[in-house]
Amino acid sequence: MASPQIHMIITGAAGGIAAATLDKITAQYDGHLGLLDINTEGLNEMAQKYTRDGLKITPYSTDLRDHKATSDAIHSFGEEAGGIDILFANAGIMTAPGPFEVTSLDAIERSIDLNFGAVARCTHAAWPYLEKASGSVIVNASGAGLKPLASDVIYSSSKAAAIMFTKSSALRTKETGICFNAICPGVVDTPILNDSRTGEWRDEVHFFTQHFELIQPEEIADALLNLIVDTSANGEIIEIINRRKT
Numbered sequence: 020m021a022s023p024q025i026h027m028i029i030t031g032a033a034g035g036i037a038a039a040t041l042d043k044i045t046a047q048y049d050g051h052l053g054l055l056d057i058n059t060e061g062l063n064e065m066a067q068k069y070t071r072d073g074l075k076i077t078p079y080s081t082d083l084r085d086h087k088a089t090s091d092a093i094h095s096f097g098e099e100a101g102g103i104d105i106l107f108a109n110a111g112i113m114t115a116p117g118p119f120e121v122t123s124l125d126a127i128e129r130s131i132d133l134n135f136g137a138v139a140r141c142t143h144a145a146w147p148y149l150e151k152a153s154g155s156v157i158v159n160a161s162g163a164g165l166k167p168l169a170s171d172v173i174y175s176s177s178k179a180a181a182i183m184f185t186k187s188s189a190l191r192t193k194e195t196g197i198c199f200n201a202i203c204p205g206v207v208d209t210p211i212l213n214d215s216r217t218g219e220w221r222d223e224v225h226f227f228t229q230h231f232e233l234i235q236p237e238e239i240a241d242a243l244l245n246l247i248v249d250t251s252a253n254g255e256i257i258e259i260i261n262r263r264k265t
């Protein structure tokens with residue numbers, strides 16, 4: 020039997036959660052994937068690894084903070100693929116080690132612009148294609164957007180904004196035909212934690228892993244796949260929490 024078709028954009032596609040997602044999506048779907056990331060080398064590796072008969076992968080080396088480059092990449096994919104069913108707005112970064120008051124304004128702006136701004140911009144660029152396909156936007160937010168995180172208040176706040184963007188947009192689904200859902204993972208074992216193993220975060224992550232299991236990226240990929248399969252899901256904010264060590 021032929022595999023179902025998918026036309027999907029994944030941002031932050033060279034990262035840890037994206038890799039687990041690509042493992043699962045490429046095993047189950049044919050179609051066309053558009054991968055966006057600032058890490059050109061990582062992106063090309065992903066494209067090479069997962070391209071196969073029936074599944075085309077186009078990498079777009081893009082800084083998602085660059086408005087025009089982001090919109091050009093998404094339009095180019097939408098035209099080449101003949102549509103977009105799913106936008107997985109996954110790219111995100113921690114802000115900087117150290118408390119808010121000593122964090123540079125550049126780092127603050129970068130974090131807000133990626134964790135929230137890029138979610139809105141990618142959705143805006145993909146909108147005509149998503150509307151035509153009655154597609155869906157799945158935001159990879161964070162548990163830190165639901166509960167406050169003192170050690171990175173900008174990360175926490177920008178993820179909260181991404182969650183509210185999802186919830187607010189989901190209220191318009193009857194009018195737009197586009198579904199909006201978000202996944203809110205706890206602490207996941209991916210390269211993002213390497214950033215946090217400096218300064219305050221390193222101590223925080225170390226303390227955390229003494230008491231809690233890290234979530235594996237495959238769990239996030241499973242949650243994403245469930246949202247893709249359940250086409251009626253809308254306005255869902257799926258929290259994935261760390262299990263306490265026994």
Ligand SMILES: NC(=O)c1ccc[n+]([C@@H]2O[C@H](COP(=O)([O-])OP(=O)(O)OC[C@H]3O[C@@H](n4cnc5c(N)ncnc54)[C@H](O)[C@@H]3O)[C@@H](O)[C@H]2O)c1
Nearest residue numbers: 031033034035036056057082083110111161206207209211
């Ligand atoms: N790992 C965790 O503990 C955790 C927990 C909750 C939420 N999240 C969220 O999950 C998402 C994926 O994170 P991950 O854990 O896979 O981290 P990761 O660091 O492995 O992946 C993030 C990807 O985003 C890319 N990126 C960074 N800045 C970019 C930019 N300006 N333009 C384009 N791409 C850029 C990076 O190159 C990287 O490939 C993020 O939004 C993160 O906030 C992660």
